[in-house]
Amino acid sequence: MDTKIALETAGVALLLRSGDDGLPEVVHWGAPLGPVDEAGFDALTAGAAWMFAGNSLDEPLRLGVLPEARFGWTGTPGLVGSRDGRDWSPAWRVEAVRVDGAAVEGFVAGGPALVEYEARAADLLLGITVELLASGLVRMRAQLTNIAAEAYTVEELTPRMPVPSRASEALDFAGRWGAERMPQRRALGVGAHRREGRHGRTGADSAFVLSVGTPGFGYSDGEVWAVHTAWSGNHIHTVERDFIGAQTLGGGELLLPGEGRLGRGESYSSPWVYFNHAAGLDAQAARFHRHLRSLDVHPAPERPVTLNVWEAVYFDHDLDRLLDLAERAAALGVERFVLDDGWFGDRRNDRAGLGDWVVSEEVWPDGLHPLVDRVKELGMEFGLWTEPEMVNLDSDVARAHPDWVMQLDDRLPIPARHQQVLNLAVPGAFDHVLGQLDAIFAGYAIDAVKWDHNRDLVDAGTAPAGRAAVAAQTRAYYRLFDELRARHPHIEFESCSSGGARIDLEVLERAQRVWVSDNIDPDERQRMLWWTSQMVPPALQGSHIASGRSRVTGRVHDLAYRAATAVFGHLGIEWDLAEATDDELRELRWWIDWYKRNRVTLLRGTLVRADVEGHWFKGIVTPERAIYSLAAKEVTPTGSTGLLRFPGLDPEARYAVRTVNRQPVPEALQVPWLRLPEVVLTGAQLAGAGLRAPILQPSSAVLFELERLG
Numbered sequence: 041m042d043t044k045i046a047l048e049t050a051g052v053a054l055l056l057r058s059g060d061d062g063l064p065e066v067v068h069w070g071a072p073l074g075p076v077d078e079a080g081f082d083a084l085t086a087g088a089a090w091m092f093a094g095n096s097l098d099e100p101l102r103l104g105v106l107p108e109a110r111f112g113w114t115g116t117p118g119l120v121g122s123r124d125g126r127d128w129s130p131a132w133r134v135e136a137v138r139v140d141g142a143a144v145e146g147f148v149a150g151g152p153a154l155v156e157y158e159a160r161a162a163d164l165l166l167g168i169t170v171e172l173l174a175s176g177l178v179r180m181r182a183q184l185t186n187i188a189a190e191a192y193t194v195e196e197l198t199p200r201m202p203v204p205s206r207a208s209e210a211l212d213f214a215g216r217w218g219a220e221r222m223p224q225r226r227a228l229g230v231g232a233h234r235r236e237g238r239h240g241r242t243g244a245d246s247a248f249v250l251s252v253g254t255p256g257f258g259y260s261d262g263e264v265w266a267v268h269t270a271w272s273g274n275h276i277h278t279v280e281r282d283f284i285g286a287q288t289l290g291g292g293e294l295l296l297p298g299e300g301r302l303g304r305g306e307s308y309s310s311p312w313v314y315f316n317h318a319a320g321l322d323a324q325a326a327r328f329h330r331h332l333r334s335l336d337v338h339p340a341p342e343r344p345v346t347l348n349v350w351e352a353v354y355f356d357h358d359l360d361r362l363l364d365l366a367e368r369a370a371a372l373g374v375e376r377f378v379l380d381d382g383w384f385g386d387r388r389n390d391r392a393g394l395g396d397w398v399v400s401e402e403v404w405p406d407g408l409h410p411l412v413d414r415v416k417e418l419g420m421e422f423g424l425w426t427e428p429e430m431v432n433l434d435s436d437v438a439r440a441h442p443d444w445v446m447q448l449d450d451r452l453p454i455p456a457r458h459q460q461v462l463n464l465a466v467p468g469a470f471d472h473v474l475g476q477l478d479a480i481f482a483g484y485a486i487d488a489v490k491w492d493h494n495r496d497l498v499d500a501g502t503a504p505a506g507r508a509a510v511a512a513q514t515r516a517y518y519r520l521f522d523e524l525r526a527r528h529p530h531i532e533f534e535s536c537s538s539g540g541a542r543i544d545l546e547v548l549e550r551a552q553r554v555w556v557s558d559n560i561d562p563d564e565r566q567r568m569l570w571w572t573s574q575m576v577p578p579a580l581q582g583s584h585i586a587s588g589r590s591r592v593t594g595r596v597h598d599l600a601y602r603a604a605t606a607v608f609g610h611l612g613i614e615w616d617l618a619e620a621t622d623d624e625l626r627e628l629r630w631w632i633d634w635y636k637r638n639r640v641t642l643l644r645g646t647l648v649r650a651d652v653e654g655h656w657f658k659g660i661v662t663p664e665r666a667i668y669s670l671a672a673k674e675v676t677p678t679g680s681t682g683l684l685r686f687p688g689l690d691p692e693a694r695y696a697v698r699t700v701n702r703q704p705v706p707e708a709l710q711v712p713w714l715r716l717p718e719v720v721l722t723g724a725q726l727a728g729a730g731l732r733a734p735i736l737q738p739s740s741a742v743l744f745e746l747e748r749l750g
Contacts, residue, residue, distance in 0.1 A: 043137045044085075046076040046149040050176030050327070052317050056155060057085060058134045062111060063104035063118075064157050064168065066202050070265070078147040093284045101286055103202055105183060106169060108132070115232065115280040115288065120185070120196040121300065123162075127192065130161035168199070175331040179231065183309040186302040194300030197310045198276060200290030203265045207252040207287065210279060211321075213245075213571065218559035218592045220540040221245045221571040228252065228287075232280040238271055240461075240510045242543040247277040249316075249574050251324065252289060252329055259649045260320045260687060267291050268328075268575065270545035271311035273497075289315070294507035303706055307378045310689030314545055321574065322648055323686075329577040329647070332548055339532065339552045341579055341643035344375035345632055346612035348490070349582065351591055353616070355382040355389055357403045361618075362411055368617040370418035372625065372737020373632045376612075378423035378490060379414045383408065385435060391458045395431035397476035413483050423488030424480070428473045430494060431462040431515060437472060446513070448499050449506035456495035463502055464516035465509055470580040471618075474523060481528045490555070491521075493537040512684035521550050534582060540568070543576060553572060555582045555608055559612055562586055562597050562605035563674045563739055566656045569608055572650065578660070579643035583609025585628065587616065597739055599624055600702040601671075603631035604741040608642060608660070609667060611635050627702075634700070638745075641665045649689035652681060655736070659744075661688040666695070666746040672736035680732035685687035686746070689723030693748050696720050700743035703736065710734055720749065 045056040055067035055076065067085050076084070090101040093112075102111035106118025110129050122128035136158040137144050142711060157168040165185040172178050175414075180199040186192040208228050212235060215222045226233070235247035251257075253264035257377075269275045269291035275623035278296050281287040292310045300308055318324035332338055347369040353361060357379075361590070366377050384400055387393030393400075399407050408424075415422045431438050431445060438445055446461040447453065464470045502509045525533065535542050535551040539558035547554070554576060556568050565583070572581055583606045588594045606612075613628070620628065635642075645660035654675065668686060689695065696718045701710075711732040713719050719731065726746075734742050 041134065041137070041145050043145055044081045044147045045139065045144075045155055046081055047071055047151065047154075047172045048076075049151045049172060049174060052172070053177035054172050054178055055081060056170065058137060058157060061131070061133060062102055062108065063106050063132050063159060064134065064170070065102060065104050069201050069315070070263070076149060081147060081178065089345045090284070090286065103288065104217040105170065105199055105201070105287055106197070107200055108170055108544075109290060109571060112225050113286070114282045116196070116198070116278070118182075118198055118200055118290070119194070121184075121192060121194040121332060123188065123190050123192045127162040127164070130164055132159040132161045132166060132631055133743050134159045163494050164192065175327050175334065177314055177327050177331050179312045179314045181310045181312050183307055184302070185307040186304060189304050192302045193298075193711070194302065194308045195295060196292065197300075197308065198278065198290045198292035198356060199310060199313045200288040201265070201315045203279070203287050203289045205251055205281070205285040205287055205572050207263070207265055209257065210250065210252050212247040212250040212277065215244045217244050217538050217541070217556060219410060219564065220557045221248060223571055228279065228281060230281050230283060232278055234276065234278040234280070238277045238294065239541070240500055240513070241493055241537055242272050242275070242542045242544045242547070244538065246275075247540075247745070248543075250279060250289070251321070252279050258320060258651065259322045259655065262278070262319060262320055264318050264324055265289055266316040266324055268314045268545060269293075269311055269315070270314060270701075271514070272517065272544055272547055273510050275311070284654060293511065295670060296510055299508050299511040301355060308361075309703060311546065321567055325574050325647055332577055332580065335549065337550060339579060341640045343579060343610045343643060345373060345421070345635065346376040346378060346582075346584075346610070347374045347617075348378040348380055348612060348614050350380035351586060351614045351616065355387065357382050358430045359404075359410060363414055365617060366411070366415050366418055366420070370420055370611070372617070372629050373636065373692065374420060374613065376421040376423055376488060378425065378488065378489070379408070379411065380425040381427075381492075392432050392434040394427060394459050395435040395462055397426065397428075397473065397480060399480070407486055412657055416485060421487035422485060423490060424484075424486050425492060426477060427492040427494060428477060428520060429462055429464060429513070430459045432459050437462070438692070441468065443503040445503070446500040446509060447506060448501045453499035453501070456498070459495055461495065461497055461500055461513070463509060463513065464520060465502065465512035470516055470520065474520060478527055480741065481524065481531060488532045490534045490536055491551070493542055495538075518546070518550075525550060540572070543572070545555060545575070548576070548580065553580055556609070559590070559592040560584050560586035561593040561595055561604045563595065564593065564604050565654070566671050566673075569605070570656055570658065573647050577643070578609045578647070581609035582612060583607070584612040584614040585631070586614045587619070599627050601740045603628070604669065604700070604702070604743055605671065607631065607635050607638070608658070610643070638667060641667055641688065646688060650685065650687055652684065652733070655681060657684065659686065659688060664748050668744040668746070669741055670733060670736065670744070671741035672738055674739045683730035684733045685728065685730035686726040689746070690748070691722065691724035691727065693723050694720055694750060695723060695726060695746040695748055697726070697731070698745045698747070702732065703740040703742060705735055705737060705740075
């Protein structure tokens, strides 16, 4: 059967074709094409066909959404697997195609749509789902079912999209704990740029978003294609070019040995893999933001200012001290109080208690009620920390059920942070965690939960045989999360994983917040917020004001800089307020009040960024207002920053520009316009000519509020 599907929405066109033999092919994915009829579709298909390559197959290359070696693709096939060495190159035939649930054949054109293909080969069934979303994102997944008596083992299943050879430069991310989302660029050539995540979680060093584009692509220019694998376990991101210049972009789950073994009637489904085409990195970010904001789980922009007590008390849970912190927080205008690690079991340090999700009678003889009740009386929400997937060997649950701890057949994994992993794929372990957390969430007036995950899944197996268990654990984590959300729909969940090591689009189908990093140093957070925003909108990024000296880097920063950095996210405080001076409390209250007046703009608008040497220059733009930040990096600039040109504004509108300048630079040394109450210019003038940049000391920031006039 021959189907031709032409879809276009939000500035993205997608043309799909499938015939009698082989899997569906992408004729075009990228820039909009305008109305496409069947004749135009056929002409585009002919125009995109590959030439014969010298000393190669006698038919031109065909490149399906799961590339097949039998049609000339010499890179990694989309499906790698076999039946004990047989059926490793199935001859697929598409048997059915549906668009938005209706069977189709021939030519179909439209806007956003869900396209489903069913194919058969070698006692295997394959379902491929391709969806063009209203945001312009394309997402794809594949499901393989074994219908033979003999087992079939999937080693890799990675949906792909073709990208043109002019996309010859790659940008993705690396990092580690406390230094998440470090960008890295490289030129592409023949072969694969393949990023594997083997942490059993998304990982602080994950590729995050793998972008390929025209050389030198920037925030507002250059054509960019990108992929993100929406999976919180082991995963793959890859771009691969063959010897004639064919290039594919894709990803999927990284399966450990045996995890893809399918008995008769069993199926394996790949994660959703998201594809993003845009003109520039800001437009790419806007597509991801638009998608996430469209989800039912996405919160309103009036995000509650939060105090997390971790860096104030650590494991020292003294009721009087915590009540004092709550009083101080409420007086500043804080709206949510979060009790972190240490409230349960024998958890007086990080060596015991994980897995025993019952309130400690030793520390909390009256339960959490005295604290929760007072927090509520003060008008704040109450939040609680938990780490459901982890266990200390010094815990009641580990002593009673040692076989619930992930392990190989002959050894336990090396400890990390003095803890092991609780195997949620074991029904008893799953029910234990679900039951205890359900009781806590039902027994207290909890509004928010910080869900942590503090170690990699290394040597993660199921006792007693020790078979690889990361894939099953990841799916069990989703089931646990979904069940707790269903039972407690009023609770807002935050994904934390040693900071920012579990941030992906599958988590964000469930969580209303992510913890960007355990490192709250504002110099580091300027970069982290900048690049985490490549996929995650500011409203979902936990962004806190810490004490003057960073607990991670040891650097000391002015409060105005710490606050001016943190307000570009979901604002919180991670600081022992009892140690703050009266002047610091007044300054902190000023910033909290400013944030409340401006949070709808900051958390609803469109992100724009520009390259300014030695600085971070970004803005959040709405139709009515815009707020920009100019932050100097920690190295003193060598000279004048020059003129700041403000991107993203309506060129015909007039804007009043006012500054928020609380940095310690004498006013007499500043550029003259900064001393004026406001400057009024059009969007075109601000973007084309701009304003002289103020003088900034290293590690300081100035904000600009732009109000649209008329």
